[in-house]
Amino acid sequence: MATSALVVPGQVLGNLSTHRAGPGTHVYENNILASIIGRSIVTPADKGQSGSSKAVISVPRPGTSPSATKTANALPAVGSTVLCRITRVQQRQITASILVVDPSPQDVTSYTRITDDDLQFQAVLRREDIRTHEKDKVVMNDMYRVGDIIRAVVISLGDERNYYISTAGNEFGVVVATSDAGNAMVPASWREMKDVVTGQGESRKVAKPS
Amino acid sequence: MSDRRRLNGPAGTTSPPVFTPSTGSAISPQYRSRKPNELRKIFLQTGVVPSATGSAYLELESPPRSRSTVLNTSSTIKLSCSVHGPKPLPRTASFSPNLQLSASVKFAPFATRNRQGYVRDSTERDIGMHLENALKGVIIPDRWPKSAIDIAVTVLEGEDDQIDGDRIVGVGLVNMLAGCINVSMAALADARVDCLDLLAAGVGAIVAGPEKPLRILDPASIEHEAILASCLVGYLPSRDELVEVWTNGSSSTQGANAGISFDEMLDSAVAAARGAQTVIKEVLVEALTKTKGGTKKLSHDHMNDVEMKT
Amino acid sequence: MPSIISPLSPDPSVPASAMPLISPNALLYAHLKQSPPRRPSSRTPSEPRPIQLNVGSLAHCNGSSLVKIGATTIVCGVRAEILPVTEIPSFRITKAGASYTPTAPVVRDTRYQGDTEKDNKEEDEGEYSPISLYNLVVPNIELATGCSPRHPANAAPSTEAQSISQRLLSLLHTSQLVRSSDLEIIYTPPAQAEDLELGIDTDPQLKAYWTLYVDMMCISHGGSVFDAAWLALYAALKDTIIPKSWWDADLEQVLCSAEVADARKLSLRGIPVPSSFGVFVPEKRVLGQDGHQDPYWVLMDTDGFEEEACAETGCITVDAGGGKGSSLILRIEKNGGSNVGVEEMVNMVTLAERRWQQWKTVLDAALSNS
Amino acid sequence: MPSLASSLPFSPAELAYLHTSLASVPPLRPDARSLGTDFRPLRAETGVLPAVNGSAHVGFSDGREAIVGVKLEVEKTAGKKSVHGPIRTEDGVVDMDVDVDIEDQYQGGRHSAKGKQEWVTLSLTLPGLRDDDPNLAFLEEMLREPLAVASSTSTSTSTKPSEMGSTTSLQDNLVINSRWHWHIYIDVLLISPNGLASYPLPLLSMATHLALRDTRIPRLKSEGEEDPVADDDWMASTYLYPRGKASSGVVKPPVILLVVVVGENAIFDPSREELAVADGVVAVSVAAGVDDGDPCKVLAVRMIDTPARDTMKGVPQSGEAPEGVDVPGVWRPRLGGVKRSILKAVVKSVVVDGVARDVISGLDGFLNLEAGANAGSMAAV
């Protein structure tokens, strides 16, 4: 198959004996068929992987780098990092709506994507998943406030309404916050963010800027 | 008909105009100018609704009618479809590891000769169920767990149907469903939803031919006196599988007498489906090449325009 | 979309591409802050989007149109149905020569002197135009067609749909677009001799009205839906043909001739053209860093994204075709904020007139080749 | 019918077991029915409702029941001249819907003897389900469709108004004269423990079949173009579907059979377990041949969504198998549709192998063809 031929769902791309199926394809009677329209890409198998040495055929979705396994408006999977906006802070848990899955600098999201809270997937951050140490002495209001943008990792598909996320670990926590005075805030330490205008500090669980 | 959430017409009931048989141009029923196995020209375009995940606009054109009379009969079909997903499940849904697909069909009030109301009636719900059944057969549901996808088809112009009265029944409805399946598949492909194959729908029919019944593809109900039996299939070409079958009209078995058997009618419908699929595949591939590298999703200033053929 | 370093968080791990999702307000501010101010859709604040128009493409309608303004697509169909006068509750026909005079004392203008003089005379509808009294023109917009994620398919009409329908109806009535004389079906009994002795009057009687159902389906919701809906309604009414109709005395019924040659067009009064605008006010948290003084921008013809970020919105409907020097304003609406006052309105009217010219050229082009 | 909340969803292991047993040749059915074409016993009776023209009550062995009532009313045909809507004389109800018939030139005089589809109204009610539920609309359409289909392909239209000719459909027999016709109302009531999840289509179609066979049309004292006046002597009324002595030359209403495709096998009268693992579900409406020798005719075929698509995936012991490789004995939700060849075989088995004829003749057993007692349980065919 030409490396970047235009394919349509149902088009045979290769055989299971010679290739492995990547994203955007499915298998039927040990043939690999395309499952979306796009350009089929054959990426040689990198030796390091324990898997078999066969090349991977995949049909990437627009707006994502060919190698990235995720899709443009992908679904959060277990282990993917997500950016969420906090909508509700309760005693035992925090509800947030998932905005971006696996944020990477190259992917380009259209500016017309609608960001209403009720149209996004909902996630729940339980009290004991907020941080790794002193799990029981967590004071919710010192960790997160409504309206903060946090970076977290999905730990389970959860029940029919919510995914379960966790911010245990330094690189997870608040990324963008607004102070009570309504100004933007800049991270000051791992436990505190400082108001840009008034300089007044507020306590948050801050994500370590990478 | 006081619908509280819409502007209502006059208090009394209005009725469609009654036309007198105009002397000069009594319209002779147009006979089919197409060959028995020739489909109507398909005009398809994707990406008509930028804010949807995927969308498509389909038009089945019929040879241009003389517009000499106000009451012109046309067998063109114009459909628009938009796909929204993957969306979070509604609150009432139960847990499911698969993608929940819901499809619906709505006639525009001006789509048919008799004005349709805004509230969905049983014909639209029936076609909606058919469409949902066909599309559930083509998607791969476990790729997107715990999410829902909404497919909404709007019928802008329906085929004129021989049988008068306010319900569209007969071949007009079957052609409408075939159009809905094809436009939904194009929209799903545009939305990059994982599908097994490029599903296509085709209609085969048995018509009262000059001496013995005739088998034709893509029948337009205006062009035939009596349509004895019609058969619609939703067909997966690469798997040679049928996800949707809807036949009505009696077909005898195994050609016991001069009648055409069920199997032959099914094969003619599959041939019609294959023909439709090649056209749709061309348009999708050409739409892809027009937007190099498939970044069509992001460029918003240039909109591939939608012209509606008269 | 120009890649901009988000003013909010220098943290590179939050990619610029996520900005529109995290804070649309900040993104719009970052674009407008540049000089000259540009919008994410690379338009200047006062630049409207191009309009595309197709007319007369639906078979089962008396008149139809398709309008595309940027990402907003609306298909409009006009259906004419007959409303016999007997169906109107409490309707009394008076004998007077005027086509109809419900018992209201208002005498409509004299109607039947020569027709030619009527065409250009901007005669008025009088207070009790039958169109608004008996709902003879019924505009309705349907947004539940899956035209945007916020409008799911097959839901009951949302508040936005009802608001747009009501605004269309008000503009239709106040601009007196449709002449009620176009919608009347008059019957003049043949003046045989014996009728006079029996006292049967041979004056023209009004037997029925034409009712125009104007249905608009919003295929794609891309902001400023009211503008596109009104322009679609206008183009469809312009394209509408009313078949020749007469009252059949013995059948007690209105019959029509199916000939297009006999049919007639509607003569519409003036060309009202609405142009919507939004007023963008950056949030305090975004402003805090720059201390920018000029807090708001007026964006003409807002698209879906900008409409979401502007709390204060409005619309000006002008008709610059009057030829009486300064154009006539038909409707001004503004709500949701307190930034725009009388002064800004003045230059916005000039922008509205420019939009009027833009629509005029598009309309003439479409009508000429349809 | 999507799998509404069936009472107890099956586990992947159960589904795998059921699928392999049903896919084997010959199919091993969970309720030990020997052949794929065996039917479960059902009990039925006709003439159960007093104030109707025809009625039937059918019950299946798994507790589902259907009661059907058929009523006929005289209605004015909306001809060219009618101005203000038909007035129903039978029970004095003035029906004001303005039914102005459009005299279309391109229609030609084609529909003089033919009936209109609107004269047949079928409504299905299931307590507990909203009446605008798409599934009810789908079922109503499925039941009404074959009735409207001319029962044979030859195009000659018989002119005998009320006697069931061999070539006309139901609505053609409702014509009284050019100005009046009968309007037939078929009301179906379904009583079922797990709602529509048990695909009640065959039960409903058999009940409708028996009710229509039991329907009697009052004899008209008026002739020709006069306004219809009915003879109130019930014994003088004739059957809508006349019952000839021998079963030849007699047209019967259609019956809908539900066929489940598992692997290569076609399985009839599927129970809940068999439906749960179906690769495809096909509903075939069949009309019996006019005289004995004739094979049955297929009136309508519809494919229905199979509940096996929305099920959980089984996890093999030996860890996740690469996608697409089928581990025997591990359930995988069904993808795609039914092979074309298998579908043709299914329709052929319904019509040619005589399953339809057995079912229809079996149903005759319930009708007291002569007279007298009606209850009679139908032995397994």
Next chain:
Amino acid sequence: MALTEPPKAILHTLLKADGSATYTAPKNGYQVVAGVNYPVEVPYRSDEIPESTFIEVNLRPHNGVGMVKERHMEELVTRTLQTIVLGDETPRTMLQITLQVVNVESDESLPGGVKGGGQGETYLDLLASALNAAVLGCVDAGVQMKAIAGAALVGICPDGRMVVGPSVVQRKKCASLHVFAFTSDSQTVLMESEGKFTMDDWKQAERAARSAVLGSVNKQDNGDVTMNGTNITSGSSGNCLLDVIRQALEARVIKGGNR
């Protein structure tokens, strides 16, 4: 042009509601009763706004049930209140306002049997009264607002004359109708004009409405107004809308006590 006859406003006319008011338009036009409940639990989780107050307005016309026209007016009143109500003070709560039209000046000149207020009639006349009643209700319920808003209806007759608060018959004869709503710090929060008019007509109408709502232009420079009811500077002897509201407040606070 001074207001001929001031509107009437009475606070706390209902007992059970958190706040209530009755507003009667001049020339005994519309009379609207507003019932306000604030702050209340938001019924549907999807309507809840995490950082602000959800405002819901229900408008009941005098005859029959609310149709499309009433939905549009509710939307306009809601958006106007959103500009003046400090929503962030009480996040995730609801401000519910119910407006009931109790009296309408009947229009005898309508052709026999045709009731006024039909679908084809304008909605601007009721909009001004509804907005004033809503603001009065919020004031009585103690809703936290950054300013008070008032609206006035102005009609322009074919001969160019400005009529503030036209009666039903006058409205029928007007070439154009205008509704303007101003906050007490003299910003315009709502403009609704329909009919045929030029730019200077519109400016004149705006000035007339402004003086009807805010009183004459030369307010004392520090913005506050002498509370003795007779506002000499405005020379309009206290019959501009803000004065009416102020008098109603005095009646409620000083004389009425907590009735």
